[in-house]
Amino acid sequence: MSKIVVVYHSGYGHTQKIAEAVAEGAGAQLAAISAEGLVSDEDWAALNAADAIVFGSPTYMGTVSWQFKRFADASSKAWFTRAWQDKLAAGFTNSASLNGDKAGTLSYLQTLANQHGMLWVSLGMPPANSKAATRADINNLGGSGGLLAATPADASTAEMVDGDLATAKAFGARVKAAADRIAG
Numbered sequence: 001m002s003k004i005v006v007v008y009h010s011g012y013g014h015t016q017k018i019a020e021a022v023a024e025g026a027g028a029q030l031a032a033i034s035a036e037g038l039v040s041d042e043d044w045a046a047l048n049a050a051d052a053i054v055f056g057s058p059t060y061m062g063t064v065s066w067q068f069k070r071f072a073d074a075s076s077k078a079w080f081t082r083a084w085q086d087k088l089a090a091g092f093t094n095s096a097s098l099n100g101d102k103a104g105t106l107s108y109l110q111t112l113a114n115q116h117g118m119l120w121v122s123l124g125m126p127p128a129n130s131k132a133a134t135r136a137d138i139n140n141l142g143g144s145g146g147l148l149a150a151t152p153a154d155a156s157t158a159e160m161v162d163g164d165l166a167t168a169k170a171f172g173a174r175v176k177a178a179a180d181r182i183a184g
């Protein structure tokens with residue numbers, strides 16, 4: 001049975017809802033990065049013991065939030081000892097615009113995983129991009145390297161798009177299946 005941790009920052013709760021859906025699909029533990037960009041000692045221990053780590057951040061000004069970047073810089077301690085080498089990694093982001101420069105955020109999350117020598121798990125779901133497609137569909141935003149979610153700027157967390165939450169849950173299940181194969 002694999003151990004998976006979803007580590008994320010969320011300024012206003014929207015990315016947290018996505019993180020919760022990924023964790024539900026993966027049977028994962030959640031580790032929240034605080035408003036100061038910190039994670040607890042218990043969460044660092046869980047990250048170091050995990051078979052897979054899923055990174056999540058809202059897209060702020062085209063990349064991860066400063067709080068996520070503070071966490072990423074702090075992970076250099078694990079980098080020095082190669083503590084996360086060969087763990088599975090995956091990533092997700094949520095922003096207000098359908099595009100919103102989410103690719104910049106996802107690219108950063110993958111680079112972080114690459115620096116640690118981790119093995120990146122792609123989204124693995126075809127895009128729902130036909131004329132009949134709607135935001136209720138799985139992978140309506142057409143991600144491939146990771147999970148993309150969009151929440152209108154004036155939407156509450158209760159108004160988040162069901163299709164994105166369903167995609168997040170399915171993505172978590174994919175990470176779990178991959179981690180279980182590796183952990184045996």
Ligand SMILES: Cc1cc2nc3c(=O)[nH]c(=O)nc-3n(C[C@H](O)[C@H](O)[C@H](O)COP(=O)(O)O)c2cc1C
Nearest residue numbers: 010011012013014015058060061062095096097100
């Ligand atoms: C400082 C800041 C920068 C933002 N930059 C972007 C952006 O580059 N692209 C975009 O589509 N939305 C942008 N947004 C909107 C957020 O991505 C969006 O509100 C998201 O749902 C916030 O997630 P959270 O509630 O987890 O913080 C920005 C919001 C803030 C506060």
